[in-house]
Amino acid sequence: MANAPKRSGRRPGSPDTREEILAAARDVFAADGFERGSLRRIAAAAGVDPALIHHYFGTKDRLFLAAVEAPFDPADLVPTVFGPGVEGVGERLVRTFIGIWDSPGGNRAAAFLRSAINHRTMSTLVEQFVINHIIKNAVRHLDVPVDHVETRGSMIASQLLGLALTRNLMGFRALRAMDADALAVMYGPTIQRYLTADPAELGLPHDA
Amino acid sequence: MANAPKRSGRRPGSPDTREEILAAARDVFAADGFERGSLRRIAAAAGVDPALIHHYFGTKDRLFLAAVEAPFDPADLVPTVFGPGVEGVGERLVRTFIGIWDSPGGNRAAAFLRSAINHRTMSTLVEQFVINHIIKNAVRHLDVPVDHVETRGSMIASQLLGLALTRNLMGFRALRAMDADALAVMYGPTIQRYLTADPAELGLPHDA
Known part of the structure; x- marks a missing residue:
């Protein structure tokens, strides 16, 4: 101090x-x-x-x-996305995430991501935001225990932020053409696997 | 003209x-x-x-x-990653991609991605680079036909660039702790699904 x-x-x-x-x-x-x-x-x-x-x-x-200039309050996500339980949580997370980017608040989300990319301090804060405020908080509301929370949360972030990066910041044409429901079908199983796959399937130790 | x-x-x-x-x-x-x-x-x-x-x-x-200031020549990837055929192509692509980021040339890859994020012209060029120079070129070397090449290529880019973004640009701790082989196990099946899943499973029409 x-x-x-x-x-x-x-x-x-x-x-x-x-x-x-x-x-x-x-x-x-x-x-x-x-x-x-x-x-x-x-x-x-x-x-x-x-x-x-x-x-x-x-x-x-x-x-x-x-x-951290969070573009949304993660507490608002929990009931909708995680409250209904683990089944379908991947699709719900993708749909809600894309919903934020495609809303009037999407500009704030873009500014948030750009700042996280370009400023080292913000990168660290965004990592904490994702791991502590979204993932750790969220898995407490699921109906099954989740191991390796930081690793799984980081994997989920890598896909969701990568989707926002290519679709919304870089404007990849094929992804811009898809709405939240279509993207939920495409990406939901990825998020579901990162969150719920057996640790051995992800190459992670069983004891952590 | x-x-x-x-x-x-x-x-x-x-x-x-x-x-x-x-x-x-x-x-x-x-x-x-x-x-x-x-x-x-x-x-x-x-x-x-x-x-x-x-x-x-x-x-x-x-x-x-x-x-486009490409950090590598995509033609160099094709024999190693796509030449051996579709089986295991997801793991090979992740391993090779992370190998570039973790090599001495990783700084060029970081500059390339930052530039793609911050400059609109470069975003468009990087999209073309990924779709035309990597994906379209690569699938010609696979031993199975691939439909929806632009959409599948964009999905693959969303995960690989998102991984580089969170791990290498933003420095997410759990991902920095993983090497190319570990990440290939974690992310390989994602890439494999994006490239080879039945179009219906991705919510894509069968006729395109």
């Missing part, structure tokens, strides 16, 4: 305070991870009182989502 | 001529596609004689690869 990077010392309550806190949060979460990154350290880095972070953002969770 | 965009009129043979031709080639291939983009039109846009393009680059194919 003592050696937290001190940002330029703006007064608490100045219009830039919120941005100062977000910038400090990005630094601290990227360096320490979401679990270990403390509000105290973020407050120290931003030069504000921890109470002010609560005032602006409420929970640590909401501070993280604001810092 | 008459309305080809004319670039600043450098003299043929000046040190910048090669770069002028490459810039003109990017514009023309992005606008017209690889098949229809003609060397005549590129020569006109660069303000040089078409013979000079042959002098610098040999074939249209090699001009395209230079324009």
Whole structure:
């Protein structure tokens, strides 16, 4: 805490305070991870009182989502995608994911992905966002236990972000021609396998 | 041809001529596609004689690869990956693809992908590179016919580029921990399905 990077010392309550806190949060979460990154350290880095972070953002969770500029609140996905259980979860995840990209909020999703690609700090935050806020949270709501959560979550992210990359950022013609329902049929079984295949089938050890 | 965009009129043979031709080639291939983009039109846009393009680059194919700054020559992949036939082609493609990223040439691959993400012209060229130079060329060497080549090729690209994106550009920890052989086991069946699944299983019409 003592050696937290001190940002330029703006007064608490100045219009830039919120941005100062977000910038400090990005630094601290990227360096320490979401679990270990403390509000105290973020407050120290931003030069504000921890109470002010609560005032602006409420929970640590909401501070993280604001810092990473999440294009959606992953908590909103859980009931629809994971609530109905493991059967068909791959198709539902693809359909919901593409639904976000094809909605008016799709521009925010594109900005989010571009930023994750071009800025190292954001890459790390997006990895934490995907693993902790989406996958770990989601599998708790499934009706079956899931092993190797970080590896499976990263595999799922590699396909979903790759689909957004080629279809929505790069504009691959054949993928642009497909809507969320068509893509759910094509990609759903991939996501289903990454989430539920026996570890041995993925070449993963059984004991982890 | 008459309305080809004319670039600043450098003299043929000046040190910048090669770069002028490459810039003109990017514009023309992005606008017209690889098949229809003609060397005549590129020569006109660069303000040089078409013979000079042959002098610098040999074939249209090699001009395209230079324009797109391809991190490898796809012709080199074909014997190893597609030559042995359709069985196991998914695993071989993943292993070879990751081998490029993990080689000393991996930096060029990263620059190639970043450029494809951030520049619209390059996105279009990379799409053409993947579909025409890798996939269409590759399936000709397989021992079975392949339908829906553009769609299947785009699906394969969405997974392979998504893997490079999350593992190599964004640095997802769980994926960085895996080498080419481990990733081939994990991702090979995905690529195999995209390339060989019955069209109905992918929700594609049977007649295309």
